[in-house]
Amino acid sequence: MDLALVAIFGSLVTAFCQTVTDLGTKAATRTADDRTILAIQWTSCALLLLIACAVVYPGFATAPVETINALTQPGFWTLLATNGALNVVAYVLYIRAMRLSDASLVAPLVLLTPVLMLVTSPIMTGERVPALGMAGVIFTVLGVGLLDANRTTGKRLNFAVFVKHAGPRYMIVTAAIWSLCANLDKLGVRASTPLIWITLLSVFISICALLYWVMGGCKRATRRAMRPALIAGFAMSIGTALQMWALTVLFTPYVIAIKRLSALFTVLASGRVLKEDTGGRLLGAAVMLAGALLIVLTRE
DSSP states (O other): OOHHHHHHHHHHHHHHHHHHHHHHHHHHTTTSOHHHHHHHHHHHHHHHHHHHHHHHOTHHHHOHHHHHHHHOOTTHHHHHHHHHHHHHHHHHHHHHHHHHSOHHHHGGGGGGHHHHHHHHHHHHTOOOOOTHHHHHHHHHHHHHHHTTOBTTTTBSOOOTHHHHOHHHHHHHHHHHHHHHHHHHHHHHHHTSOHHHHHHHHHHHHHHHHHHHHHHTTOOOOOHHHHHHHHHHHHHHHHHHHHHHHHHTTSOHHHHHHHHTTHHHHHHHHHHHHSOOOOTTHHHHHHHHHHHHHHHHHTOO
């Protein structure tokens, strides 16, 4: 079988896993507090990735320090600490956004990340986007306005919701932080291997999440409350591992472009799974996706 086809399928699974993470996180906010959700998600994610590392790198279980040193380059730990700290903040805001607003409204806003990377990528990795990518910015901004059209007045473009409601504002800040993290991910993979990078990053975030949970009083969650958070964590571990592997087979823009399908999947699924009133949000998400695709596929 063609390895590229397998990688494309893996990227599609990554998009599906991101949707499961979105839905699981939103469902968890209905029965558990933010600190508990963050701790459960990232601890379960890190545990699965640690098992994967032990399987792929036999020395990881018996001599972890020596194995990690052999697979990493200078500057790795600085990149890991920086990216880990940024991701902790991003995921705190991500969970808060999911709590305050419908998943079908806030999840597509992560498609703003490619727009923001027009600024961060040239500075951090030297990557620039040709003029056609600017058309992607226009599409993405238009899509944002279509996500919550005003049904009372019939106005199609409605940006007021992002000023009045905290949920979308939190997600926009999350997208901004992820525009930095995406570049740090690329630098981190270059300084190690895809699996080592994502595993140690997940361990770092899980430790921070557990400390954050302890500082909040170690609130316990019922088994019913833990289930959606665990599902989200498991999906996150599978999705991130597949994404990092796909990056070694396909060009990075192709993997990112396929992963962005998660925005459409989330809007479609949230109506059925979470019983949200998705309204015309599918159109807004589709327009945003078109803009994101233009940006990532025209990157030099």
